[in-house]
Structure formats: C-alpha cells, structure tokens
Amino acid sequence: MERSKLRIEIFYKTTDSREEVLLNKLTNLGFSISRIFITDNYLINVDLTEQDSIIIAKSLSQPVTQGYTINNPYSPDFFNFAIEIGFLPGVTDNVSHTVRESIENLLDIPLDPESTVFTSTTYFFLGDIRSKEAYDLGMELYNPLIMRMKVLSYDEYKKNKGMGSELPIVRIREKLDSIDINMNISDDDLLLLGKEGIINEDGIRRGPLALDMASLKTIQDYYNKIEKRSPTDIELESIAQTWSEHCKHTIFAARLDEIENGIFKEYIQGATLKIMQDKKEKGDSNFCASVFEDNSGGIEFDENYIISDKVETHNSPSALDPFGGSITGIVGVNRDTIGFGMAAKPIANRYGFCFSDPSDDIPLYRSKDKESKLLPPRRIMDGVVQGVNVGGNCSGIPTPQGFVYFDERYRGKPLVFVGTVGLIPKHIASSSSIKKSAKNGDYIVMVGGRVGRDGIHGATFSSEALSSGSPATAVQIGDPITQKKLSDAIVKEARDRELYNSITDNGAGGLSCSVAEMARESGGFEVNLEMVPLKYPGLSPWQIWISESQERMTLAVPPEKLDEFISLMEIRGVEATAIGLFTDSGRGIVKYNDKKVFDLDMYFLHEGLPKKILKSTYTRQSYKYPEFKEPQNYTEIFHKMISRLNTGSFEFISTQYDHEVQANSVIKPVQGKGKVNGNATVIRPIFDSIKGVALSYGLYPSYSDIDTYWMAASSIDTAVRNAVSVGVNIDKLALLDNFCWCDSNDPERLGQLKEAARACYEFAVSYGTPFISGKDSMFNDFKGYDENFSNITISIPPTLLISSIGIVDNVYKCQSIDFKFDGDIIYIIGITNNELGGSEYLSFMGETISGSKYIGDNIPKVNADENIRTYQVFKTAIEKELISSSISIERGGIGLAISKSSIAGMLGFRLDLSAIPSSKKLRDDTLLYSESQGRFLVSVDPSKTEEFESIFKDITYGRVGYILKSNKIEIIGTDNNIIVKTDVDSLRDSYKGVFKDL
Numbered sequence: 002m003e004r005s006k007l008r009i010e011i012f013y014k015t016t017d018s019r020e021e022v023l024l025n026k027l028t029n030l031g032f033s034i035s036r037i038f039i040t041d042n043y044l045i046n047v048d049l050t051e052q053d054s055i056i057i058a059k060s061l062s063q064p065v066t067q068g069y070t071i072n073n074p075y076s077p078d079f080f081n082f083a084i085e086i087g088f089l090p091g092v093t094d095n096v097s098h099t100v101r102e103s104i105e106n107l108l109d110i111p112l113d114p115e116s117t118v119f120t121s122t123t124y125f126f127l128g129d130i131r132s133k134e135a136y137d138l139g140m141e142l143y144n145p146l147i148m149r150m151k152v153l154s155y156d157e158y159k160k161n162k163g164m165g166s167e168l169p170i171v172r173i174r175e176k177l178d179s180i181d182i183n184m185n186i187s188d189d190d191l192l193l194l195g196k197e198g199i200i201n202e203d204g205i206r207r208g209p210l211a212l213d214m215a216s217l218k219t220i221q222d223y224y225n226k227i228e229k230r231s232p233t234d235i236e237l238e239s240i241a242q243t244w245s246e247h248c249k250h251t252i253f254a255a256r257l258d259e260i261e262n263g264i265f266k267e268y269i270q271g272a273t274l275k276i277m278q279d280k281k282e283k284g285d286s287n288f289c290a291s292v293f294e295d296n297s298g299g300i301e302f303d304e305n306y307i308i309s310d311k312v313e314t315h316n317s318p319s320a321l322d323p324f325g326g327s328i329t330g331i332v333g334v335n336r337d338t339i340g341f342g343m344a345a346k347p348i349a350n351r352y353g354f355c356f357s358d359p360s361d362d363i364p365l366y367r368s369k370d371k372e373s374k375l376l377p378p379r380r381i382m383d384g385v386v387q388g389v390n391v392g393g394n395c396s397g398i399p400t401p402q403g404f405v406y407f408d409e410r411y412r413g414k415p416l417v418f419v420g421t422v423g424l425i426p427k428h429i430a431s432s433s434s435i436k437k438s439a440k441n442g443d444y445i446v447m448v449g450g451r452v453g454r455d456g457i458h459g460a461t462f463s464s465e466a467l468s469s470g471s472p473a474t475a476v477q478i479g480d481p482i483t484q485k486k487l488s489d490a491i492v493k494e495a496r497d498r499e500l501y502n503s504i505t506d507n508g509a510g511g512l513s514c515s516v517a518e519m520a521r522e523s524g525g526f527e528v529n530l531e532m533v534p535l536k537y538p539g540l541s542p543w544q545i546w547i548s549e550s551q552e553r554m555t556l557a558v559p560p561e562k563l564d565e566f567i568s569l570m571e572i573r574g575v576e577a578t579a580i581g582l583f584t585d586s587g588r589g590i591v592k593y594n595d596k597k598v599f600d601l602d603m604y605f606l607h608e609g610l611p612k613k614i615l616k617s618t619y620t621r622q623s624y625k626y627p628e629f630k631e632p633q634n635y636t637e638i639f640h641k642m643i644s645r646l647n648t649g650s651f652e653f654i655s656t657q658y659d660h661e662v663q664a665n666s667v668i669k670p671v672q673g674k675g676k677v678n679g680n681a682t683v684i685r686p687i688f689d690s691i692k693g694v695a696l697s698y699g700l701y702p703s704y705s706d707i708d709t710y711w712m713a714a715s716s717i718d719t720a721v722r723n724a725v726s727v728g729v730n731i732d733k734l735a736l737l738d739n740f741c742w743c744d745s746n747d748p749e750r751l752g753q754l755k756e757a758a759r760a761c762y763e764f765a766v767s768y769g770t771p772f773i774s775g776k777d778s779m780f781n782d783f784k785g786y787d788e789n790f791s792n793i794t795i796s797i798p799p800t801l802l803i804s805s806i807g808i809v810d811n812v813y814k815c816q817s818i819d820f821k822f823d824g825d826i827i828y829i830i831g832i833t834n835n836e837l838g839g840s841e842y843l844s845f846m847g848e849t850i851s852g853s854k855y856i857g858d859n860i861p862k863v864n865a866d867e868n869i870r871t872y873q874v875f876k877t878a879i880e881k882e883l884i885s886s887s888i889s890i891e892r893g894g895i896g897l898a899i900s901k902s903s904i905a906g907m908l909g910f911r912l913d914l915s916a917i918p919s920s921k922k923l924r925d926d927t928l929l930y931s932e933s934q935g936r937f938l939v940s941v942d943p944s945k946t947e948e949f950e951s952i953f954k955d956i957t958y959g960r961v962g963y964i965l966k967s968n969k970i971e972i973i974g975t976d977n978n979i980i981v982k983t984d985v986d987s988l989r990d991s992y993k994g995v996f997k998d999l
Contacts, residue, residue, distance in 0.1 A: 184217070184220065292341065327387075648892065
C-alpha cells in the first residue's frame with residue numbers, strides 16, 4: 002500500500018476541551034478512562050523540503066496551545082490503547098481539501114485535488130481498558146460505512162513506531178464502458194431487477210432501481226416497440242432516477258380512489274390555486290411569486306425583492322451516516338436556494354429532527370449479521386446535530402429556527418428536515434429574476450465539486466424502506482467550504498453579469514436529473530462524459546452520470562459568455578467545466594469516449610412513467626380515554642412536564658448553530674434572560690428596511706395515532722399561530738408541506754395520507770395561506786432484525802411538518818415569549834376544551850402509571866373561522882403595541898406555555914385556573930395541559946388592559962393572572978386552593994436538565 006511522504010501530527014500541550022468533552026462522554030457511557038490525548042494527523046503525498054514541511058506544520062498548529070511532530074510519532078508518556086480514525090478511500094474529507102488549498106497558497110504550488118492530502122485523528126486512552134473495551138471505544142468514535150479504524154496497544158504502537166502512514170487512495174477496476182440490459186426476462190427476474198438492480202460482471206447487483214412491475218413493463222415495451230433494442234445500463238439507471246418516488250412523487254401523483262389527478266394536484270397545489278383565485282376575485286394582491294415550479298417556492302418580500310423557501314428531508318442517508326446524511330441535506334437545500342430563479346442568496350437555515358429516545362441502547366440489525374448493526378439513537382442524534390452545524394456554520398448561513406421531537410418509532414429511521422430561505426431581487430438587469438430557460442446551443446456547464454461514487458442510487462435508495470440491501474454508496478458528505486465559494490461566485494457576480502440563462506442543483510440523480518430537467522426548457526441535450534471532472538479514475542459511465550457527489554450546480558451558458566464565465570469561476574477557486582450542449586433535438590444523448598451510451602426520447606424520459614392507480618381505506622382509530630385520578634402533587638408534575646424530551650430545552654442544539662452570522666437576527670432561537678427555545682423566529686434580510694421574515698412550524702405526529710385529518714389541521718393552525726404570535730401579517734403568510742409517511746403501499750396508510758392532504762386543502766384555503774413548496778418521503782420504514790435476530794418492522798408515525806414563512810411589516814413591533822415586566826396582566830386568548838387525545842400530558846401519565854403512554858380519543862379540533870378572526874385581531878394588538886410578551890399555546894398546553902414565558906423572563910407569576918375560558922367545567926390538569934388549538938398566552942401592561950380588552954371584545958379571552966416581581970410561582974386551582982407552588986430557578990433547572998450532559 003502506498004505511504005505518505007509526510008505525516009504531520011498536531012498535539013495539545015495541555016488538556017484540550019475536545020479531550021475533556023470526550024472523556025466526560027465516554028465515562029458517562031461506562032468506560033473506565035482517566036485521560037485522553039488527541040492528535041490531528043495530516044498525511045501529505047508530496048515531495049517537500051524540510052523547510053517547507055516545517056512551514057506547513059506551523060500553519061496547522063496554534064503555537065501557544067499546540068505542538069507538532071513531522072514523520073515522528075507523537076507519544077504520551079503512557080497510554081493503554083491508541084485508536085486512529087480516518088475516512089475510507091473516496092469518502093469526502095473536507096479538512097483535507099482546506100489543508101491542500103492552504104499548502105498551495107503557502108508554497109505557491111499546484112496539487113492534485115484528490116490524492117495529495119488526507120487527514121485522520123488518533124485518540125490515546127489511559128485507563129482500565131482491555132482489547133474488547135478498546136474495540137468498543139472505537140465503535141463510539143467511527144462509522145464503518147465511511148470510516149476506517151486502527152487499534153494498537155501501547156506495546157504495538159511502540160513496536161510499529163506509531164500508527165503508520167498508509168494513504169486511503171481509491172483504486173477502482175470498473176468496466177469503463179456501458180453494457181446492454183436484456184429486459185425480455187421473466188416477471189420474477191424483472192422484479193428482482195427493479196428491487197436489487199443490474200447485475201455486474203462479478204454477479205453482484207448494483208443496488209435498487211426502485212422500479213415496480215408497471216414501470217418495468219413500460220420500459221420493456223418502449224424498447225421493444227419504439228427503440229427496437231435493449232436499453233443500456235446508463236439509460237436504465239437514468240430512467241430509474243428520473244422515475245423514482247423521490248423525484249417524481251409517484252404516490253402524490255397517482256390516481257387515488259376518486260381523485261383522478263392525485264392528491265398533490267387536488268389538495269396541495271389545488272389549495273394554492275384556489276387561494277390565488279380568491280384573492281384575485283376580491284381584488285387583493287397575489288404575493289406568491291413562484292410556486293411548485295422551481296427548486297424552491299417564492300413570495301414577494303417588498304416591491305424590490307422576493308423571498309424563497311424550501312424544506313427538504315434527508316432521512317435514509319442520516320440513518321446510515323448521521324453526519325454525512327445531515328450535512329448533505331443542509332448543503333443540498335442551500336443549493337435549492339441557489340438554484341431558485343437565476344440564483345437566490347441563502348439568508349437563513351431551518352431544521353427539524355425526529356429521533357428516538359437517545360438513551361435507548363437496544364440493538365437493531367439490517368441483516369442477520371452483527372456487523373450490520375444500526376447506529377444507536379444517541380449516535381444518530383449526535384451525528385445529525387453536528388452535520389447541520391458544520392453545514393450551516395461553515396457556509397456562513399445563519400440557522401435561527403428549528404425543533405426536535407422524540408418518539409420510539411423513529412428508531413429505525415430518523416426524520417431530518419432541513420430548509421433554507423433565500424433572497425433575490427425581482428429583476429436582474431431588465432429581466433425577471435425568476436424566469437430562466439436553457440436555450441438551444443447553450444453549453445452545459447458543471448460547476449463546483451468533482452464526481453465520485455458517493456451518492457450513487459441515492460434517489461432510488463430514498464424511495465424504499467431501510468433494509469439489508471441499502472447501499473453504503475448512497476451516503477455522501479457535503480463540503481460547505483467548496484459550496485460557499487460556488488455560492489458567492491454565482492450569486493454575487495455571475496448572476497448580475499448575466500453570464501448564464503438557467504441554473505439548477507445537482508441533487509438527487511446527479512447529472513442525469515439536472516441536465517435532463519433543464520433540457521426540457523431547450524428540447525434536448527448532448528453530453529460527453531469524459532469531460533466530467535472526477536475525484537479519481539476508474540468510474541463507469543453510468544456511475545459518472547447518476548452520482549450524487551455534492552457541491553455541484555448545472556448551468557446553461559451561452560457560447561459567447563463561456564470563456565468569461567469559466568474565467569470568473571477559476572479566479573474564485575471554483576472548478577467549472579463545459580460537458581456538452583443543450584439542443585432542440587427532442588432527444589437526450591450521452592457519449593463516452595466518442596461512443597454513444599445513452600440515446601433516449603425526452604418525452605419518454607419525463608412523461609413515460611405509468612400513473613399509479615391506488616385504492617385506500619380509512620379507519621379512524623379510537624382509544625378509550627384512560628381513567629386516572631386527578632394528581633395529588635401538581636407541583637411535581639409541573640416540573641416533570643417541562644423536563645421531558647419533547648418539552649425540555651434543546652438549547653444545546655440552538656446555541657451551536659450560528660444565528661448571527663449575517664447580522665439579520667431579530668427574534669432569536671433562544672429568548673429572554675432564561676434562554677428558552679421560542680416557537681417562532683424573525684430575521685431582517687434588508688438592513689435599510691423595517692420589514693422582516695418570520696419562520697415557524699407545526700408538527701403533531703402523536704395525533705396521527707387517532708386521526709390524521711385533525712393532525713394535519715392542528716399542524717397548520719400551529720404553524721400559522723406561531724407566526725402570528727411574533728407579529729406576522731397573516732395576509733402575507735405562506736406554508737410548506739413535508740409529508741413523511743410509512744408503508745405507502747398499504748391502503749390504510751394511503752387512507753391516512755388522503756385525510757391529511759384533505760385537511761391541508763381545507764385549512765390552507767380557510768386561512769388564505771398558500772402552499773408554495775413541499776417535499777414528501779413515503780417509505781420511512783425499517784425492515785430488519787431485533788437483538789435476537791428475529792424479523793422486525795418499525796414504521797414511523799405518519800408525520801406532517803408544516804412550515805410557515807411570513808412577512809412582518811415592522812420588526813420593531815415583533816414580540817418574544819419572555820415575561821418582561823412585573824405587574825403585567827396575563828391573558829389567555831382562545832377557548833380551552835377537553836382535548837388531551839395524543840397529548841404530551843396523557844403520554845406522561847401513561848408512562849408514570851402503567852409504563853406505556855396513554856393515547857386517548859379526544860384529539861384537538863380546529864375552528865378555522867373563529868381562529869382566523871382571533872389572528873386578525875391579534876395582529877392589530879401587535880401593531881398597537883399592546884402586548885408585552887406573546888407565546889402560542891401548543892404542545893403541553895397552558896402549563897408549558899406559561900412555564901416557558903416565566904423561565905425566559907426569569908419572573909414569577911400567579912395563575913388562576915378558574916379564569917381560563919373553557920367550554921365546560923374541566924379538571925385542573927385538563928385546563929393546564931389540554932392542547933386545544935387557536936390559543937395564545939400574553940402579558941399586557943396594566944395601563945393598556947382597557948384598550949386591549951376593547952380590541953378583543955368579540956374574541957374569547959380570560960384575564961388569568963399577573964407577573965410577580967419575585968421568582969415565586971403560584972397556580973390556583975378551580976377550587977381556589979394553591980395546587981402548584983414553586984420558583985423560577987428550580988423550574989429552569991427542570992427545563993434545562995433533560996439534556997444537561999450534552
């Protein structure tokens with residue numbers, strides 16, 4: 002194996018925070034470790050002088066706290082085991098890319114971008130550790146899908162003179178040609194082809210095409226009758242990417258029962274069209290700028306700018322490699338923003354994570370093999386959080402808004418939602434910024450990262466359940482530094498110089514999808530694959546064509562502007578390559594070394610997919626309402642309710658995501674002196690404007706256990722209400738939908754989906770809040786084996802994320818959740834009903850009393866007519882600055898809302914439950930924890946209460962308490978006795994305690 006010419010090891014002169022954090026984490030997991038030493042290693046495969054080596058080593062170390070060694074292994078005085086972790090050959094190594102560029106700048110020499118610099122990290126452990134414990138330690142530090150590990154004892158390390166310096170250089174011996182695929186085979190063999198993929202020469206199948214029998218038969222007929230030949234492998238792979246559920250949304254597009262055009266057109270797009278038509282008929286302006294036709298959706302910000310928004314999911318890759326899956330998700334949705342119109346500037350990220358309990362350590366396996374063990378929930382959570390951290394922070398994009406939600410059914414597959422908001426002028430020069438079109442004769446230019454085997458079959462892999470056939474090559478790792486350079490060069494320079502006619506993201510399906518999609522604008526394309534820059538030699542044509550390697554955009558560049566465009570990218574350190582031409586031939590043609598390997602009718606590629614015909618059934622679930630006595634110790638429950646996984650502080654996530662980097666933050670992700678996670682955030686994208694953009698969400702997977710219609714209704718109402726609570730103008734509020742479903746071939750699951758989509762239509766139309774973008778993920782199931790290697794299937798609860806984005810007319814009038822002034826009067830706006838079905842409180846009581854959560858049946862209902870009147874009046878109160886603090890009442894009810902406002906402001910309160918407006922006499926615990934929709938908790942200056950109550954005279958409200966000067970908390974029950982007596986400091990400890998060790 003080839004060895005590096007230079008190995009630089011950077012060590013810490015004193016104990017470093019990384020070493021302390023890791024020591025604390027591993028000792029909490031039960032390892033007997035007393036000390037950890039860490040070195041960061043750089044393997045450099047370049048002939049350098051001794052002086053040059055020293056220059057590089059000094060540039061990589063901080064002289065006050067760090068030292069370095071050059072080709073001389075660092076060794077602490079004593080340790081038990083040394084474990085080195087590095088990436089496997091071909092896996093993206095972001096740090097090595099930066100180090101390579103640093104060396105080029107320092108020494109003014111060009112280096113090969115993929116085979117000259119590699120990195121690794123060595124951990125030296127001192128403690129009561131034996132060989133098995135050392136291996137177990139290693140398993141906590143690396144992911145075998147993307148990393149390599151080497152474990153040496155102290156004696157082995159000394160004998161070996163360190164860890165060695167083997168280079169993880171890719172060596173591929175692929176067949177560098179395309180092959181013809183015989184599809185005139187038995188139906189059983191056809192199904193196997195669709196499920197497991199094309200057979201290579203070695204007899205191993207490549208991985209899922211995710212094609213069902215109807216699709217396979219359509220392809221078979223097309224080639225037999227029209228092309229009169231067999232498809233090439235690259236053609237079949239390309240069709241599979243284009244037709245995948247991930248790209249074509251076949252479930253949403255299918256005829257479902259009586260819905261001929263599918264639930265997307267009927268309910269999601271249909272709602273938006275209805276809202277736009279209603280506004281037109283009323284003479285109101287339509288603030289939708291672009292919906293369901295580009296990489297993101299867009300709304301008008303003001304007379305000069307458009308705001309775009311897109312929320313994606315990256316679930317399946319994050320189950321295999323949490324860091325790689327999530328960083329790829331966030332930088333990928335950043336590219337959706339860059340690919341919106343003629344390129345929007347990313348101005349904010351958002352996130353949402355659905356995990357299983359991180360303390361769950363029961364193993365699951367993808368196959369009957371101990372090596373196929375799924376990562377435990379804690380590792381998944383850590384990796385996902387870190388991936389979005391690195392992706393956003395290194396890209397210079399603030400991340401002000403997000404959430405985390407826990408349910409044991411996310412054990413098989415987590416849900417990872419990532420979104421990006423963009424800003425683009427309405428016009429570029431004299432042309433509309435959102436109109437773009439590749440033209441016949443334009444060059445096809447690939448910009449950004451190079452192509453490797455990472456991400457192959459990502460689109461088709463994400464269209465199926467996670468199983469033993471899920472390929473490791475479906476995982477990519479994003480490189481935010483490379484993408485940042487690309488983004489700046491495109492958005493800040495090339496766009497405004499009008500150097501291209503169209504742009505899109507290289508995401509799912511890679512070039513196969515981006516080129517083919519853009520070619521719909523011109524009518525055809527021709528690509529020469531040998532022109533595509535590769536990470537390493539040896540890739541087959543089909544791999545080059547469908548690889549999902551990251552940081553790439555595809556542009557249509559006019560011939561007369563090609564040289565200027567390429568030159569600009571080169572100056573900015575961005576690789577750009579012309580790989581073909583857009584044509585008007587009606588066909589897509591791909592060549593490799595002058596041989597035609599792909600020649601396909603464009604219409605068949607895009608429109609040939611047979612439409613699914615699906616049938617659904619629907620049975621609303623009914624769970625007997627659990628009977629239990631009213632709690633004896635309300636104070637104890639009050640503390641426990643705010644210290645649950647779904648209600649406690651996730652500040653540990655929010656504070657590591659930079660939300661100030663572009664200086665546009667108004668309402669922060671954590672609010673008040675007590676630093677409490679808010680329900681909505683506000684940014685100010687244009688510094689000389691007082692307008693802002695509010696971001697929020699609604700998500701209630703637990704309600705799906707009862708009724709997905711009301712689950713969806715509650716999600717919409719909460720997303721709207723959260724935005725209203727900070728000051729959004731509801732007439733300029735838009736929604737995004739992300740359906741994450743399970744086993745979507747099951748008629749009952751389809752029935753649940755249909756009901757949720759129907760609610761989306763009815764409540765979006767009622768509120769006048771159009772859907773501008775969305776994404777669905779239909780097969781979030783795990784099919785594998787439990788700890789005894791018995792078959793097990795885990796399906797997520799049907800999950801719908803509704804994200805809201807709205808315009809704030811004046812950011813100076815926005816409100817946060819924290820109590821601000823003692824003596825202020827506390828009001829509840831809206832009515833509280835006995836609606837604890839699927840609630841956090843019932844779940845808690847079930848776990849406390851019986852060991853398993855209660856569900857109940859009385860799910861919250863949404864009264865859209867009443868709520869819209871409330872929200873319009875609420876906006877008036879915000880404009881008149883009558884409200885001192887405002888929080889939307891959602892998960893956990895009034896008890897959680899008032900706790901958060903109190904902790905955020907570090908002020909106590911007195912609350913009288915008998916003053917809460919309710920439909921009938923309710924128990925104290927129901928009043929505190931019912932999750933009825935449409936409600937706010939606000940505080941008001943006593944001098945403004947008369948005007949406040951006058952404005953709300955036709956709206957249900959209750960004057961329920963007041964803020965105390967002290968930190969004391971008292972809640973008076975309906976029988977006029979104090980049922981909760983505590984203080985803000987201890988309540989904050991409960992709130993912050995759930996993740997205190999993270």
